[in-house]
Amino acid sequence: AQSVAQPEDQVNVAEGNPLTVKCTYSVSGNPYLFWYVQYPNRGLQFLLKYITGDNLVKGSYGFEAEFNKSQTSFHLKKPSALVSDSALYFCAVRSTSGTYKYIFGTGTRLKVLA
């Protein structure tokens, strides 16, 4: 069965420091991996996705993520955090076989401290 794990409920980081939000997955077949961000009282906004090719994916707002097949991980990173990055981040996976349903992680709340 497909699953996504975001092991940290909350990540705190000081403004200007690098940030990492962790995501690991389990799928049959090759994965399509996505990161979304949710601000209060808003829907989810797409940040980036990995389909194939280069393991380092660059996305919106300076975020990037690295696909690591051996560790089945897709961690979200940013070199220098901003207070405005504070939000709820979701990792999602779709398998390349089966029903192609999105499976979302439980979310990680990122808090960037000024």
Place this chain on the structure above:
Amino acid sequence: KAGVTQTPRYLIKTRGQQVTLSCSPISGHRSVSWYQQTPGQGLQFLFEYFSETQRNKGNFPGRFSGRQFSNSRSEMNVSTLELGDSALYLCASSPESGASGRETQYFGPGTRLLVL
């Protein structure tokens, strides 16, 4: 292009009532998915529609139903509301049916439903 729109944005109902939520996808998008978001359960997939047909379904009781119209607009209905149905209901659209799995889903702002 206009984004995904959902109406109403907020709704208060009482137990036993039914509710209908509406979603208009991004122009040209043919797939619409629905999700329930609660603090305890996170994002739970409800169902996906493509070309007026339900393509995928999550593990929700039959009280939850949906449909899609020929213009790709979608509605979801919850009958006999329970307190536990209080949640943010999110709609997402994507260009294709999910047959390749590559498509990005774009989310609307959600409808917040409170059941009293």
